């Protein structure tokens with residue numbers, strides 16, 4: 001069921017620039033289970049769109065479809081490439097991987113899944129930059145230092161192994177590694193969920209700063225409405241694989257239209 005504020009009619013941010021990601025009528029199945037049903041959305045440069053919903057509602061699966069790690073059973077995903085919007089289905093595996101490294105960025109919940117724990121912090125950042133073609137060691141090291149500073153890790157830790165980092169620092173390192181390519185499109189899957197509350201707050205603050213400085217389009221997946229309120233301008237609510245309500249963050253959170261959204265909002269107040 002779609003409310004009157006369904007994604008197709010949801011207010012768009014005021015930007016002269018067109019969307020950098022368009023998903024149209026996506027369906028996805030794991031075996032016989034339909035995990036996503038008729039999902040459509042658009043994301044614009046400079047905005048954060050949060051996809052919220054309970055565990056198991058299909059948020060991570062959707063993000064993986066939008067990033068090109070999974071292929072929809074039906075529907076089209078178009079994302080920004082070096083030559084404008086491109087349907088992901090038209091890209092070779094090689095081009096897709098290249099875009100994932102150079103134009104898009106993905107931050108997952110558990111940084112240990114993304115980082116290499118046996119090479120230094122700077123090595124993790126530099127590796128990503130080298131994959132984009134930069135080779136000069138001195139410059140690479142300088143960049144690694146710069147990005148550690150940006151995510152508020154002491155640059156004296158440059159040569160330390162991630163193994164010696166706290167959970168919050170590991171997540172910051174994953175963010176530095178992702179942002180060094182200055183992605184046009186950033187995917188965040190529960191970026192703060194694995195952390196202690198005080199560490200979460202500091203990391204959210206950092207993310208807010210980083211996101212507002214860059215002209216990135218951000219897709220944020222979270223089960224936590226407080227996280228969505230802090231970072232997102234627009235919110236789409238997922239339930240059982242469908243977007244049941246979407247709109248400006250304040251509208252969705254302060255004046256939810258769908259009974260399920262009303263329940264979600266009231267249960268955390």
Ligand code: ADP
Nearest residue numbers: 030031035053054055056057058059060061062
């Ligand atoms: P969320 O991120 O909102 O918690 P997911 O996208 O991870 O939800 O999962 C949505 C549904 O898809 C769940 O019912 C989950 O059990 C199922 N699912 C997720 N990944 C797989 C998989 N690799 N194989 C089979 N089912 C899966």
Ligand code: MG
Nearest residue numbers: 059060061190
């Ligand atoms: Mg998930």
